Amino acid sequence: MPSTTTPPSSSATQRSHFDAAAAQWDQRPMSQQLAAVPAYFLEHLPWSAHEEVLDFGAGTGLLAAALAPRVAQMTALDSSSAMLQVLQDKNVPNLRLQVGDAVASGLPGRYHAIVSCMALHHVADIGTLLRVFADALHPGGRVALVDLYAEDGSFHGDNAAKGVQHLGFDPQALQALAEQAGLQDIAFTDILRVQRGNDRSYPLFLMTGYKP
Numbered sequence: 001m002p003s004t005t006t007p008p009s010s011s012a013t014q015r016s017h018f019d020a021a022a023a024q025w026d027q028r029p030m031s032q033q034l035a036a037v038p039a040y041f042l043e044h045l046p047w048s049a050h051e052e053v054l055d056f057g058a059g060t061g062l063l064a065a066a067l068a069p070r071v072a073q074m075t076a077l078d079s080s081s082a083m084l085q086v087l088q089d090k091n092v093p094n095l096r097l098q099v100g101d102a103v104a105s106g107l108p109g110r111y112h113a114i115v116s117c118m119a120l121h122h123v124a125d126i127g128t129l130l131r132v133f134a135d136a137l138h139p140g141g142r143v144a145l146v147d148l149y150a151e152d153g154s155f156h157g158d159n160a161a162k163g164v165q166h167l168g169f170d171p172q173a174l175q176a177l178a179e180q181a182g183l184q185d186i187a188f189t190d191i192l193r194v195q196r197g198n199d200r201s202y203p204l205f206l207m208t209g210y211k212p
């Protein structure tokens with residue numbers, strides 16, 4: 001089993017939602033659309049065989065499994081042990097699994113890069129999360145974070161049951177929080193548009209930034 005720290009701040013509702021969803025997570029049409037995210041990361045962002053990288057809210061390993069072969073050590077952190085169990089069953093080499101809540105307990109090491117896909121909107125206190133990221137980065141380390149631009153609440157539909165804390169993000173507000181956390185050179189890229197139902201699509205951003 002993945003090593004465990006007590007995860008008190010991610011809500012019990014949210015953890016039971018992800019625990020229940022874990023077995024079918026990779027079969028969701030959304031996961032299949034999001035496969036474009038690791039493909040983009042591998043093609044457009046720099047990776048080095050000397051770097052330690054953490055995937056925040058790694059889930060079943062969309063990013064972590066793709067990046068693990070390209071870096072020295074990949075850590076997949078998630079507050080849902082069931083999500084990480086699915087990832088563990090994939091037997092990805094070079095991957096450390098950690099059950100825990102980044103906001104409540106901090107991160108388990110120091111990293112050259114912290115990545116994340118679709119996890120930020122599940123965290124109430126984004127300012128604290130970004131400070132946790134900045135504290136855990138080596139000088140010169142970077143973040144690459146993918147999430148929803150501000151949306152009208154229709155993306156998840158049942159937001160409360162899924163532990164949704166933000167209906168996407170306004171880039172300027174997120175940039176201000178990142179700068180207050182000590183990150184700089186914050187930039188946003190439109191990385192992907194995901195489809196829900198027949199008639200709705202939602203744009204996702206990639207936010208990058210560096211710790212001086």
Ligand SMILES: C[S@@+](CC[C@H](N)C(=O)[O-])C[C@H]1O[C@@H](n2cnc3c(N)ncnc32)[C@H](O)[C@@H]1O
Nearest residue numbers: 018057058059062078079080101102117119122
């Ligand atoms: C929407 S899923 C995304 C999973 C994966 N990154 C993907 O794109 O398929 C969000 C994940 O973030 C995790 N999560 C939410 N809040 C967390 C926290 N405070 N600490 C650690 N993991 C958290 C959830 O358990 C869940 O697995």
